[in-house]
Amino acid sequence: MQEKSPIFQQIKDYLVGEIASGRWKEGELVPSEQALVRQFGVSRMTVNRAVRELTAEQVLVRRQGSGTYVAPQKYQGTLVEIRNIADEIRARGKQHTSRVLALDEKSADDTLAAEFDLEPGATLFHSLIVHFENETPVQLEDRWVNPVCAPAYLEQDFSRITPNEHLMASAPLQGATYTIEAQPAPEEEARLLAIGAGAPCLVLHRRTTSAGRVASVATMWHPGHLARFTGSV
Amino acid sequence: MQEKSPIFQQIKDYLVGEIASGRWKEGELVPSEQALVRQFGVSRMTVNRAVRELTAEQVLVRRQGSGTYVAPQKYQGTLVEIRNIADEIRARGKQHTSRVLALDEKSADDTLAAEFDLEPGATLFHSLIVHFENETPVQLEDRWVNPVCAPAYLEQDFSRITPNEHLMASAPLQGATYTIEAQPAPEEEARLLAIGAGAPCLVLHRRTTSAGRVASVATMWHPGHLARFTGSV
């Protein structure tokens, strides 16, 4: 069972629950402190603490004299965590779909071999997938995978799970290094993302390691006007 | 001059000041709530709020039954450059210079006021600086500063030190949130960075906080073909 938590925490949980469930939508008015005082039968200071902390956490927005509202949608692209794009899209209440453009096995050229710390010509798995939010392409994922780390990679149905999800399940992730760049979209990438050639793209290049091996190298293209990475220190 | 702030904020400022000045060192015991109640002549709830918020901000650590202590040093986030651009350029063996295009005092519009959590019309310091690596512009830094956190900002010579360096010396940095976007360079930004209008830029927007106040909000434009953020997890 659940340990009994402080009242202010229970109220926070209740408020967050109403928002997470979708019953209270972005921008909507939230019950006033007085209303919550009556609803929970506690003092106003207790309700105040719950609401004030959620405001500090950017879950709610308060306007003196007016009321308390559900804060605007959280930004996307958590840089620190290794969340996958499908979760992120679902977390925003949108529908995630993906189209698998390629899923095959190739030989590593010199550049790739160097990134994987393997011999040139070594076999690598490769996938090319476009991710959609509702009907809009939001990411082109060009991924290379070390067969040792995910032997069943080619047998996955990547319209149902993301490569990231499969890799997380196959090999314990040890760490990742990434670079972020702004680049003009080349012809092919632009076409797949349904943007103009040369349009600014946010390019995330990520290399993950598992058990001392390079497990995966991915280049992810995002239309500049749709993507944004956020983080905090 | 400065508006009178709430008592709990004054207590926070006092506590942070003692730490920032070095009078209270890392790990040291801080006066108890009762002591602060006597010192400031306020109720315990008010003191409690000040200390609780500083605990949430990782400035203090509390141990029930024992006391309140100055928190251990913040771990240095290896995420996205908390380092300043001048150091980075020098580290690459190139010469850093900068040109100060503006250094003045302005009123906050609604957007800025919201970011600073101040009232619209509040006075903010503003600077606009181009950073060069050898003779090439590599960053356009558009920065707004809370006068409370860096009163002497306008008197600095930013061709010699960077705004970042001055801010770090003026107010203990508690944290930062940032967003990274790819955007086409607007006319003015393109001109200052000596690139074509509409060329992809890597835009870093960073908001730093100190003692629960927003100390600084900066937007940094980098030519997409010159800039790259790196990190690891």
Place this chain on the structure above:
DNA sequence: TAGTGGTCTAGACCACAGC
């Protein structure tokens, strides 16, 4: 004007640490 949030008071009881 009535309702909202922003702050503050002067108590209280509890769990826990250290002596």
Place this chain on the structure above:
DNA sequence: CTGTGGTCTAGACCACTAT
């Protein structure tokens, strides 16, 4: 045991918004 932090109460006054 005393002193600490953790929580909570039942009021209060104020500034602000909406009507």
